[in-house]
Amino acid sequence: MYLIIFDVDGTLVDSQNSIYHGLQVGFEAVGLPMPDRKTALSIVGLSLEKAFADLLAPEHHDKIDEMSAAYRHAKITRREQGLEIDPMYPGAREAIDRLHARDDILLGIATGKARRGVKHMQDTHDLHGRFVTIQTADTSPSKPHPDMVLRAIAETGAEPHRTLMIGDTGFDMAMAKAAGAHALGVTWGYHDHSRLVDEGADKIIDSFDELDRTLIDLLKMNKETV
Numbered sequence: 001m002y003l004i005i006f007d008v009d010g011t012l013v014d015s016q017n018s019i020y021h022g023l024q025v026g027f028e029a030v031g032l033p034m035p036d037r038k039t040a041l042s043i044v045g046l047s048l049e050k051a052f053a054d055l056l057a058p059e060h061h062d063k064i065d066e067m068s069a070a071y072r073h074a075k076i077t078r079r080e081q082g083l084e085i086d087p088m089y090p091g092a093r094e095a096i097d098r099l100h101a102r103d104d105i106l107l108g109i110a111t112g113k114a115r116r117g118v119k120h121m122q123d124t125h126d127l128h129g130r131f132v133t134i135q136t137a138d139t140s141p142s143k144p145h146p147d148m149v150l151r152a153i154a155e156t157g158a159e160p161h162r163t164l165m166i167g168d169t170g171f172d173m174a175m176a177k178a179a180g181a182h183a184l185g186v187t188w189g190y191h192d193h194s195r196l197v198d199e200g201a202d203k204i205i206d207s208f209d210e211l212d213r214t215l216i217d218l219l220k221m222n223k224e225t226v
Contacts, residue, residue: 001106002219003158004099005133005149005181007167008111009044010189012096013121015086016041018078025074026052026067032060044190045169047112047142048072072114079120088125089188091208098212100130106156108133110148110165110175132156144174144199149181164219166211170199182218 009015020040027034034040035055043051048071052064078084099105108131109118115136122128133155135148153163165176168189176183177200185196185204196204203214 001156001158001162002104002215003106003108003133003152003156003163004215005108005110005135005152005163005165005176006096006131007045007165007169007172007189008109008113008118008121009086010168011089011166011172011186012092013086013088013125016044016190018075018084018086019044021078022071022074023051023055026071029070030060030063030066032056032063041190045112045143045167045171047137048114050142051112075117084120085124086121089208091211093125095208095211096127096130106133106158107131108135108152108156110135110143110152110167110172112137112143112171114138143169143171144178146175146179149175149179153179153181162219164215168196170195173199173201176200184214184218 006012009019020037023040024034043054046054048068049064052067053061075084100107111118113136115138118134118136133152135151140147140151149165153160160180163181164184165172165181166184166186168186169191173183173185173196183201185201187193187204187206193204202218205211205214
């Protein structure tokens with residue numbers, strides 16, 4: 001049995017606009033200037049408090065709780081208003097459905113989102129029932145700590161050498177390698193090719209069209225069954 005774990009933001013869904021808006025709300029709540037867009041989005045993948053900590057100077061770390069609360073409130077409000085509709089990347093839905101249909105693959109999620117954010121994504125894109133293990137910031141330390149992948153492995157009974165983490169950031173790559181799993185980087189998210197390599201990516205793909213071939217290479221799957 002193989003376990004394929006997906007990151008969410010920057011890997012399955014293009015959430016850059018909604019995340020950037022939430023960060024703006026957080027900075028405005030405490031009267032601090034917002035970083036430039038590239039710097040702000042470089043923290044995508046981290047748990048929220050860790051993300052703000054990385055964006056703030058140490059002397060402002062006492063504001064993290066207030067900023068995080070403002071971010072979460074804005075998210076919940078916008079979802080209730082139907083404004084938080086993050087589109088899936090091309091080929092993402094088809095890849096999930098294709099892998100889910102196989103009886104030798106289990107699918108999972110490991111994300112810096114809260115569980116309610118994952119549920120919102122599943123509701124929006126009708127993805128309930130696809131993932132047998134969902135690891136979030138509610139129950140695990142922030143990436144790149146390996147806890148999310150280790151929990152997913154433990155919940156499914158998978159073996160690390162048959163486990164693959166797919167993500168768009170160096171945080172995902174480092175997390176996977178620390179857990180003894182394979183790491184597959186994607187280039188359409190928030191960290192560039194060189195950072196993915198530096199953090200341990202075993203392979204990197206430019207589109208979901210390359211996924212099946214990469215699974216054969218990394219996990220030594222039977223070519224005829226992919």
